[in-house]
Amino acid sequence: MRNYRTLLFVPAIKRDWFKKIPAYGTDGVILDLEDSVPLQLKEEARRNVEKAIPDLAVEGVHVFVRINRLEEFDHEDLKAVVQPGLTGIVLPKLDGPEEIEELSCILDSLEVEKGLDRGVVKLLPILETAKSMQLSYEIACCDRVMGIAGLSAKNGDVARALGYQWTMEGLETLFMRSKVVMAARAAGVQPIGGLWQDVHNIEGLRRSASFNRQLGFVGELILHPSNAPVVNEIYAPSxxxxxxxxxxxxxxxxxxxxxxxxxxxxxxxxxxxxxxxxxxxxxxxxxxxxxx
Missing domain, CATH: 1.10.287 (Helix Hairpins)
Incomplete structure (x- = not known):
């Protein structure tokens, strides 16, 4: 599988933004059904994504979808998004490999139902809990997993899980990020970094992404199209x-x-x-x- 230097989050509720995606120059897009969508708009967002996947795939876009998860993965999300043209599913807030195995069984059934080859839908877990970071290698070794994301954002789920205080230098997350890289490399999957939140601070983005590249990441999750050219450049040989x-x-x-x-x-x-x-x-x- 190709390396994904840039995977851009696009809120699934922003249907008008979808037509601009092929021009953004990212290696892939994550249509987000989770944190960027208000609870009362989840169903509308799901319908938007279901319709958008084939149109984007025809344009050559590698489409991932971040699904919802409360106590379990949202089956309605999965039924809507598993279809021809879907590259993979981004998994939020999982704890361990048993959840990957459970989801893979669900995907087996859906792929048969939708006429897809078994295993065609890949998984990108975001390690957002302390337990998932501790079990990063075990998660990376699971079937369908194409990469693991170790994020070092300010005030996000990972910061809350680990209790770190964010700094520009990033030493507070150095061990976590290096652990994710080592686990991914040992399992033969892609280590994905990010997530730069101060999206208009391009110099800060450049420093952060360059440090992640030095640590061994192959790409990053990004939040704004303007960040794509910088991150693409950093993760490609000069x-x-x-x-x-x-x-x-x-x-x-x-x-x-x-x-x-x-x-x-x-x-x-x-x-x-x-x-x-x-x-x-x-x-x-x-x-x-x-x-x-």
Whole structure:
């Protein structure tokens, strides 16, 4: 599955916004039935999403939906959104892998009912409780899970669950974020970060996303279309990266022809491990070049 550098939340009640989504340049969109929708408008929001999924899919948009959850996952949400064109479901406020397994069984039945291949609908759990963060690896290993989201927003569910006091530097969430990255990487799924709330503070966004990228995240949940170009840029290899790693591969391959497997490249020791990393980065760069 592709890496999702940017997944934009769009409130499901804002039907007029849907037609603008293909122009936003995000790697995917999350139509939100949960926290951004007033209780009395949940049914209207559900109908909006049900109608929007096929239209957006035709436009090439990767559509995720964040469903509601109180004591259990909302079956009415699931019945409405599981259909051709749905990429995945974003899961809020779960505690552990048993909930993923329960939901996967429900999805098995719905996929058969809707004529879909089993397992086509992926899951992106948002780790918003202390227990889910502690069990991040177990959750990441579940069937259908394509990534796990470890968010470090100010005053949100995660802040309340962990009791941290938010700072721009982000040291209060460093352990949590690193744990999510390690769990995701160990399970072979995508670590997704975010969530930058001061959406018009683009410099702050750039610093925050750059730090998350340094920690090993592959992308972020975002709240505003204006944030997409910045985050997309940060999570794609730069021109300088491409030049550096291309040169490394070329230098190593030339040395390899002469029977060498350890060289100095721009003053640094390079061997097979470094070249493997370089080739992976160049493959990511090629994907985004083709995508453009």
């Amino acid at each position: 021109d300088e990266d491409i030049e550096y790693y291309s040169g490394m591969v070329q230098a190593f391959e030339a040395a390899e022809q002469n029977g060498e497997s350890a060289i100095l490249y721009r003053g640094e020791h390079i061997d097979y491990a470094h070249v493997k990393t370089a080739r992976e980065i160049l493959a990511v760069a090629e994907h985004y070049i083709v995508k453009k």
